[in-house]
Amino acid sequence: MLGLRRLAVAASVHRPVRRLSTMSPPTSPILSVQPTRGLVDEKLKVVVESLPPGSPVTLHSLHHSEDEDYWEAFGHYVSDFRGMVSVSEDLSFGGTYTGKEDMGLLWSMRPVPGSRKGLRLRKMNVCSPMLHNISVYSGHVSEGFREQTPLTSVLVERWYMAPGVKRIDIMEKGVRGTLFIPPGPGPFPGLLDMWGGGGGLIEYRSALLASHGYVSLAMDYFNSQELESADLEFKYFETAFNIIKEHPQVIPDRVGMFGLSLGSLVTMHVAAESTIVKPRCCICVSGSHFYPRDRTIKEVIMEPRSNSHRLRIDENNHHVWRDMWIHLLDDPSKKVDVGKINCPILLVNGKDDQNVPADECAEDIALLMNAAGNGHLLSRVLYPDTGHLIEPPYSPHFRASNFKAAGVATKTVMLLWGGQTKPHSDAQEDAWRKILSFLQHNLYSSTPPRAKL
Amino acid sequence: MDRKQCIVKLFVQPSRGLVDENFIILVQKDLPGYQLTVHALHKCEDGHSWEAFGHYISNAIGTVNVSEDPSLGGTYSGVEQMGLLWSLRPVPGSKPGLRLRKMNVQIPMEVTISVYQGHQTEGFMDQVPLASVVVERWYMAPGVSRIPITEDGLTATLFLPPGPGPFPGLLDLWGGGGQLVEYRASLLASHGIASLALDYLTPKITMETRKMVDLQYFEKAYKILEQHPQVHGSSIGMLGLSLGTSITLKMAAYSEVMKLRCAVCISGSHVQPVDGSMEDILKHFNKNADRTRVSEENEFIWRDLLLPVPSDLAFKVDMGRLKCPLLVVVGEDDQNWPASESAMDMKEMMEQAGNSHLLTVLSYPNAGHLIEPPYTPHARASLFRSMATREKMMALWGGETAAHSLAQEDAWRKLLVFLRENLYSGTNPGTPSLSHL
Numbered sequence: 001m002l003g004l005r006r007l008a009v010a011a012s013v014h015r016p017v018r019r020l021s022t023m024s025p026p027t028s029p030i031l032s033v034q035p036t037r038g039l040v041d042e043k044l045k046v047v048v049e050s051l052p053p054g055s056p057v058t059l060h061s062l063h064h065s066e067d068e069d070y071w072e073a074f075g076h077y078v079s080d081f082r083g084m085v086s087v088s089e090d091l092s093f094g095g096t097y098t099g100k101e102d103m104g105l106l107w108s109m110r111p112v113p114g115s116r117k118g119l120r121l122r123k124m125n126v127c128s129p130m131l132h133n134i135s136v137y138s139g140h141v142s143e144g145f146r147e148q149t150p151l152t153s154v155l156v157e158r159w160y161m162a163p164g165v166k167r168i169d170i171m172e173k174g175v176r177g178t179l180f181i182p183p184g185p186g187p188f189p190g191l192l193d194m195w196g197g198g199g200g201l202i203e204y205r206s207a208l209l210a211s212h213g214y215v216s217l218a219m220d221y222f223n224s225q226e227l228e229s230a231d232l233e234f235k236y237f238e239t240a241f242n243i244i245k246e247h248p249q250v251i252p253d254r255v256g257m258f259g260l261s262l263g264s265l266v267t268m269h270v271a272a273e274s275t276i277v278k279p280r281c282c283i284c285v286s287g288s289h290f291y292p293r294d295r296t297i298k299e300v301i302m303e304p305r306s307n308s309h310r311l312r313i314d315e316n317n318h319h320v321w322r323d324m325w326i327h328l329l330d331d332p333s334k335k336v337d338v339g340k341i342n343c344p345i346l347l348v349n350g351k352d353d354q355n356v357p358a359d360e361c362a363e364d365i366a367l368l369m370n371a372a373g374n375g376h377l378l379s380r381v382l383y384p385d386t387g388h389l390i391e392p393p394y395s396p397h398f399r400a401s402n403f404k405a406a407g408v409a410t411k412t413v414m415l416l417w418g419g420q421t422k423p424h425s426d427a428q429e430d431a432w433r434k435i436l437s438f439l440q441h442n443l444y445s446s447t448p449p450r451a452k453l
Numbered sequence: 454m455d456r457k458q459c460i461v462k463l464f465v466q467p468s469r470g471l472v473d474e475n476f477i478i479l480v481q482k483d484l485p486g487y488q489l490t491v492h493a494l495h496k497c498e499d500g501h502s503w504e505a506f507g508h509y510i511s512n513a514i515g516t517v518n519v520s521e522d523p524s525l526g527g528t529y530s531g532v533e534q535m536g537l538l539w540s541l542r543p544v545p546g547s548k549p550g551l552r553l554r555k556m557n558v559q560i561p562m563e564v565t566i567s568v569y570q571g572h573q574t575e576g577f578m579d580q581v582p583l584a585s586v587v588v589e590r591w592y593m594a595p596g597v598s599r600i601p602i603t604e605d606g607l608t609a610t611l612f613l614p615p616g617p618g619p620f621p622g623l624l625d626l627w628g629g630g631g632q633l634v635e636y637r638a639s640l641l642a643s644h645g646i647a648s649l650a651l652d653y654l655t656p657k658i659t660m661e662t663r664k665m666v667d668l669q670y671f672e673k674a675y676k677i678l679e680q681h682p683q684v685h686g687s688s689i690g691m692l693g694l695s696l697g698t699s700i701t702l703k704m705a706a707y708s709e710v711m712k713l714r715c716a717v718c719i720s721g722s723h724v725q726p727v728d729g730s731m732e733d734i735l736k737h738f739n740k741n742a743d744r745t746r747v748s749e750e751n752e753f754i755w756r757d758l759l760l761p762v763p764s765d766l767a768f769k770v771d772m773g774r775l776k777c778p779l780l781v782v783v784g785e786d787d788q789n790w791p792a793s794e795s796a797m798d799m800k801e802m803m804e805q806a807g808n809s810h811l812l813t814v815l816s817y818p819n820a821g822h823l824i825e826p827p828y829t830p831h832a833r834a835s836l837f838r839s840m841a842t843r844e845k846m847m848a849l850w851g852g853e854t855a856a857h858s859l860a861q862e863d864a865w866r867k868l869l870v871f872l873r874e875n876l877y878s879g880t881n882p883g884t885p886s887l888s889h890l
Contacts, residue, residue: 030873030877035467035470036471036594036595037469037589039468133615149617152617153616153617154594154595154616155615156595162468163469163587163588164585164587182586183585185581185582213462
């Protein structure tokens with residue numbers, strides 16, 4: 001006892017001498033994930049402490065989607081001499097991602113074994129967060145996570161909407177969409193946000209953009225019966241743009257357009273041809289500029305069907321659409337007149353885009369704009385091994401998924417988007433940073449907008 | 454000047470955080486040398502509005518970083534990363550004696566952070582800010598379960614951390630104001646400790662029978678924790694503030710049932726009738742009610758009721774009987790309880806008994822009685838319903854705001870380390886446990 005006291009006097013607190021009859025206190029490791037409630041584009045810091053030194057563990061993330069599917073990711077780690085694992089500093093030796101990957105537990109998620117095929121993870125209700133269970137398992141585990149009890153786990157919320165962002169249903173002048181307004185008095189710059197040929201009202205990117213200070217209108221532009229002619233359709237986009245522009249909390253000359261896939265096409269077309277609408281800047285992700293004059297979007301989608309001999313089906317039965325459009329490169333009447341674009345435009349593309357020939361289109365757009373004398377307005381980024389669906393960062397990558405074109409009588413097919421998971425995820429992270437910087441520069445900065453990043 | 458040219462961007466990171474997490478506030482103005490006021494507004498559950506503000510000047514690149522730049526005036530000054538929270542005070546015109554406490558922990562506190570032009574001190578509600586964002590402050594991490602406990606006549610709430618467990622456990626006691634106050638227990642569960650918030654002054658059973666609970670009430674609460682499948686039965690601690698300290702010390706020293714792994718006593722005393730019940734303890738305090746002092750502002754000072762610390766061993770807990778580590782936290786400006794004097798006497802008793810190696814005392818100059826989780830606004834005095842008289846009186850708690858807030862931050866950090874080191878066995882034996890404190 002005396003010896004114990006001498007030792008103990010040096011420290012102000014001493015752990016009690018354990019009675020043999022009592023069990024030892026919990027030896028579970030301590031897992032901390034910061035932030036436990038964050039925006040989807042914020043980085044996570046995942047640290048495990050109080051492990052035995054040099055012990056193999058698996059870090060696992062599990063998500064139960066709105067469609068009732070399970071998605072998981074995991075990495076194999078070994079604790080250091082202090083009994084710690086830090087995901088941002090240590091290497092994963094195996095799992096759904098390897099190497100030093102601070103966000104691997106999110107972007108490398110994939111449907112659990114036994115899931116339906118062709119799934120894609122998309123958050124439809126942005127007013128609630130995505131929930132991820134982050135757990136630590138003993139040893140290097142690769143399957144059967146559900147049958148084992150983890151050592152410890154925490155629940156993490158990932159939000160598309162910052163607190164205070166307002167969500168407003170829009171049903172105005174025939175335009176259907178959802179408007180997201182940042183908190184605060186404003187006024188704010190605005191964005192018209194358009195997705196692609198899958199149609200529907202996809203809100204998450206707009207919610208996220210509003211969380212970064214932009215009034216954003218997510219548009220549903222596919223299912224209307226009224227949009228039977230190209231003319232009517234064009235007016236629909238102009239009307240939507242003006243709804244944002246005329247909003248009391250929007251700075252009227254700071255409204256841009258943001259499109260992905262077909263949405264890109266619409267963006268370029270409106271920017272080039274509209275006499276009413278003048279976007280301050282444009283972002284076009286994974287888009288082509290093939291827009292036969294005086295045709296509706298539906299007709300644009302149908303156009304390549306007349307070239308169905310160009311449709312490829314790969315060895316996995318995935319439909320590859322990229323080659324269906326290439327021949328249009330040679331026909332100016334089938335392309336947006338990009339020479340008429342009057343504002344900075346950022347093109348974001350993946351080199352392995354199997355849905356549109358993004359690389360070739362970007363090249364062609366550059367040629368056309370340089371020839372027209374407005375090439376200084378163009379910025380472009382092209383990411384290697386990156387596919388078509390360049391989404392906000394840390395979203396899982398899908399090389400192919402089920403797709404049904406909206407408003408068109410086709411069946412669901414497995415469409416090949418392209419990309420390899422790791423480079424595609426790096427591209428998403430980098431692209432988002434560049435996109436936010438481009439928007440900040442062109443819509444927020446007080447100096448006159450310049451095209452180059 | 455084109456107003457659109459002067460767009461201000463305001464970032465607060467994280468926008469959703471736990472109440473004990475720091476946040477970073479950045480203001481981007483693109484104009485150097487620009488005078489700004491950063492303002493916080495919170496509407497509490499009682500409907501009262503609280504505000505705080507700091508005066509800043511943008512730097513050479515037109516930004517203000519609240520964690521690095523000094524506030525030149527307002528409700529706080531100097532470089533104070535969290536000043537906008539801890540210096541919150543009722544807006545002008547509010548009724549006196551308010552105290553900010555979150556009763557519903559399942560929804561967050563919402564704080565609106567805004568930027569105003571110039572160095573303003575009032576009339577914020579009549580102006581339009583340059584920018585504002587909403588920040589959520591949570592007492593409960595995602596995945597923490599909240600379980601009301603009503604068995605065995607208890608009025609309590611158990612908060613379980615997410616995950617399989619088992620977890621260490623903690624009994625969490627507040628003071629003489631009574632009620633079931635959950636926020637500290639939910640916050641501790643957010644740090645991995647299964648915590649039971651216990652109402653022992655106004656539980657259902659007392660409200661119905663008009664009788665105070667006996668000491669077995671606390672032992673029942675302990676048993677609920679001990680027997681819970683997700684709690685590690687031999688790793689249970691107890692934490693008490695104010696009157697809660699009296700119970701904690703009594704249980705730690707005398708209970709045959711409770712085998713506490715460690716105890717934390719905040720702003721309390723070991724002075725009480727050793728063989729007394731709950732009722733006896735309260736009666737003992739009231740015996741010296743004539744020693745109540747009243748300040749110039751008509752605030753009641755009750756610290757003298759237990760002074761001087763008696764030498765009669767029948768009236769103070771025999772500290773020599775303690776077998777577990779004890780963390781004692783006191784504010785030197787405590788006007789409600791003689792916490793400092795008691796701590797000194799406790800230390801003496803333990804030195805004489807030979808168990809003082811179990812004791813750590815954290816003593817904070819200019820801190821008052823209500824040493825709460827960090828960034829809780831400081832209340833130097835507030836309306837308090839005394840259990841004895843049942844009247845609402847203005848109690849003086851003490852403390853000077855900046856020093857008290859610093860104490861809260863420091864004490865909480867050390868409390869978490871203390872709990873983790875004593876309730877888990879993850880640390881290597883032989884390392885001086887709290888030498889880094």
